[in-house]
Amino acid sequence: MDLFNFIECAKATHSIKVLFDLLVSCASEKGFSEVAYGALTFAEACGLPEYLPSGVTVTFPSDWCGRYVERKYRVIDPVVRRAPTLSRPFLWDQLAKKCQLQPSEQRVLAEAKEAGLKHGMSVPLYGPLGQVALASFASPFDDADPQCQMSHLNVLAWHFHIALAEISRPSASGSNCEVALSEREKDCLRWVGEGKSSWEIGKILEVSENTVNFHLKNAIRKLGTSNRTHGIAKAIRQNLI
Numbered sequence: 001m002d003l004f005n006f007i008e009c010a011k012a013t014h015s016i017k018v019l020f021d022l023l024v025s026c027a028s029e030k031g032f033s034e035v036a037y038g039a040l041t042f043a044e045a046c047g048l049p050e051y052l053p054s055g056v057t058v059t060f061p062s063d064w065c066g067r068y069v070e071r072k073y074r075v076i077d078p079v080v081r082r083a084p085t086l087s088r089p090f091l092w093d094q095l096a097k098k099c100q101l102q103p104s105e106q107r108v109l110a111e112a113k114e115a116g117l118k119h120g121m122s123v124p125l126y127g128p129l130g131q132v133a134l135a136s137f138a139s140p141f142d143d144a145d146p147q148c149q150m151s152h153l154n155v156l157a158w159h160f161h162i163a164l165a166e167i168s169r170p171s172a173s174g175s176n177c178e179v180a181l182s183e184r185e186k187d188c189l190r191w192v193g194e195g196k197s198s199w200e201i202g203k204i205l206e207v208s209e210n211t212v213n214f215h216l217k218n219a220i221r222k223l224g225t226s227n228r229t230h231g232i233a234k235a236i237r238q239n240l241i
Contacts, residue, residue, distance in 0.1 A: 034138035064115035078105035092120040123157040185219040
């Protein structure tokens with residue numbers, strides 16, 4: 001299942017379990033079959049009754065999940081602890097370079113690798129009121145390249161995150177509110193979706209880079225999103241672009 005099909009199927013389903021299974025299927029085709037998603041902060045108590053409790057869905061090896069819970073690794077897991085301080089997707093192997101990890105944090109990463117999560121990456125997902133969720137993808141294969149798949153998995157995570165918000169709490173997601181984007185704002189979002197920078201979009205549209213940034217900021221604000229990737233995902237979800 002490619003990204004386009006994932007988006008179309010995600011729009012059609014109202015089941016959290018089906019949505020998560022779609023995420024796993026799409027990530028698995030890129031070699032990252034071990035997937036976890038969970039909220040790190042909550043504006044209010046919110047469980048996902050169709051799947052696992054506490055807003056967490058996971059396909060990590062059961063032995064590792066059992067050890068993780070038993071030893072309360074969530075308290076020292078550097079992926080969970082450091083994610084809210086990082087604005088972009090990150091590779092687990094590069095956390096030590098980005099942050100000064102404690103020995104206990106390094107041990108969790110080492111044990112995760114021994115348990116079969118050999119190469120992993122995570123996507124911090126930000127929402128209103130300081131809400132933070134985290135999507136993580138790992139591969140059981142020695143030759144997997146998370147750096148190569150990072151952009152794809154990042155976009156996939158954001159689409160899942162928005163679809164989940166609409167399914168689980170439609171009244172809070174703003175899905176019923178019509179967003180009015182200008183044609184220029186739509187154009188800028190479309191070109192960002194094609195991987196173009198603000199400078200490149202300016203050349204294409206024959207406007208300045210500052211003008212492009214202005215339109216993108218307006219679009220992100222109107223959509224109630226936190227960054228460009230989030231904005232594109234929500235605009236596609238709402239059939240605005």
